[in-house]
Amino acid sequence: MSRPKKKLAYDAEKIMKELMAAVVESYDETRELKLTAEEFGMSALKIRKLLITAGAYCNDISDEVNELYYAGKTVAEIQRIIGLGKSSVNGYLPYTKAIYKPEELSLNAERINIFRSRQQAVRELATDMGEDKLWETVVAFQNYPFHTATGLPFVYELKRGRNGECNKELIVSRRKESKTVVWSSFMLAFQKAVELQGEIVDRPKSLGDIRGISFIYPMLYRFGVIEVPEKIAKKMELRRPLSKR
Template sequence: MFLDYWEAYIAHHKRIDHRSSVNGYLPYAKGVYKPEDLSANAERIKVFRDRQRAVKELLSELSEDRLWNAIVVFQRYLFHTASGLTFTYQLKKGRNGENNRELIVDRRGESKSIVWSSVLLTFEKAVELRGAIVNRPEDLGEIRDVSYIYPMLYRFGIIEAPEEMEEKMVGKRTKEMIDTTGIGKRLITQERIRKLAKNFREAIEYALKNGVFQDDVVMRNFPCGCCGDVTELLGIYLSEHGIKDLWYVCGEYSSDIEGTKNGVGSWISHAWLSVGRPSLSDSLIVDITGDQFKDNADLGNCDIPVYVGKQDAFHRRFEVEMEDTRKLKKIWDDTSNATISLIKMYNEIIRR
């Protein structure tokens, strides 16, 4: 019987040919592999570096102007409040198209505005408390919309938060997931997902050892340079075993260009699965190719072959935009060469 597959995968491959990991997700320093993707990737790299630079400049000079620069470049960044709710913001535009000092917050499809005076008052109080742990947003003052400004200042490095707040603002541990298969509802523990991920990684390693991928330009280097395809394959496997609500996530990392050879920094992308919408605080990361970066000091020399858990220091290094996530959904039989090739690879792995 033909395997179920996902809508997002088909849409993705109508835009580019086979081997997403080769064309967009290879973890190499020079990350643009398709001419048609050049402008989009260049823009993402620019946004990432602009954000890095803005935070660095703000921390070196805690001024209103530097704060404003950070606010400008962090538009559309996905923040979490101290209670774990997600939101983004954009600046209101004036008649001449310039940014007004008013933030339009988008949370769950509803919008509200935050005036600049509230942001500035909260910032000034945060500067006064610099070095101390700010236990809750209200500790910055009885200021309107402080619950939204608190995670912004935390992201900019202006304030420190208690551990329980940090977990909610960067992603809380998932303890249970619900499976709604035809057999009926049952609890799927984090440990079961880890076991499945470990089994699939071992199956890939066995296939690799037995020459299954010797002619495959991507998979023969597992775990290096194949995170895109492996994430797709792992998604099939977890779905076949009843894990629901799977999301494909692609993050990008760019080192500071200052002090690097010829003024050129490194740009790296990495893909992994999320059980649960990546923007939610209870989502769970599933990554079986992170150890390809074990020799990369910039990324903390990650040497974990199978990671299942909340967002950690390694994955936090990667900038993830909302458009770089997509839900994996079961759909109709697909006969495109890209899908057939990937499914053939999947069958080769699981028969071992």
């Protein structure tokens, strides 16, 4: 008879603080709620609420809502004064307590770990543009919401062998279809990207006529290996840290 799995104990207050810190860090890089929301797999409303709680976001509406709230107005009164719905008003108010639902705590802890591992992988790749660090970065960014240079969304996972270990083959899912990108193709594009560092890589095929290059191109940009024109970065819905531009 198998033993029941032991439930992990989570510190709700600690997770809330760490989640806010991670969201603030991401928002400082993207400066867009939508992009930060995609990074964490959360709604833009929740991201905004976390940022407001951390004191890292404000606009005219949030300022007015919070001024009224701290002046003693109820949510219902704020609704009537500003003309917003209840959920909208609540969305502009900070969290007053940590989230204690076990499933939400577990999910938020995972979100934090994934974000931190991706940030660490990108930092290490920046100091060591070698194949091993590239591979670690590719592993870390599985299921990240990428877009091609023409704006088509996709995610990827790594193919696994019978022993469960990742093979160096990417399974790219784009809407209802999937394609495979082999590691040798990725390395060809990466080597060319390293040669072009310091230059603007204006289109995917500037890295070579390589199978799967339309998927590799936004990945290399997100990993910090190449620079691209701003108009293409917008289509890919990606932003690199402002300090690196």
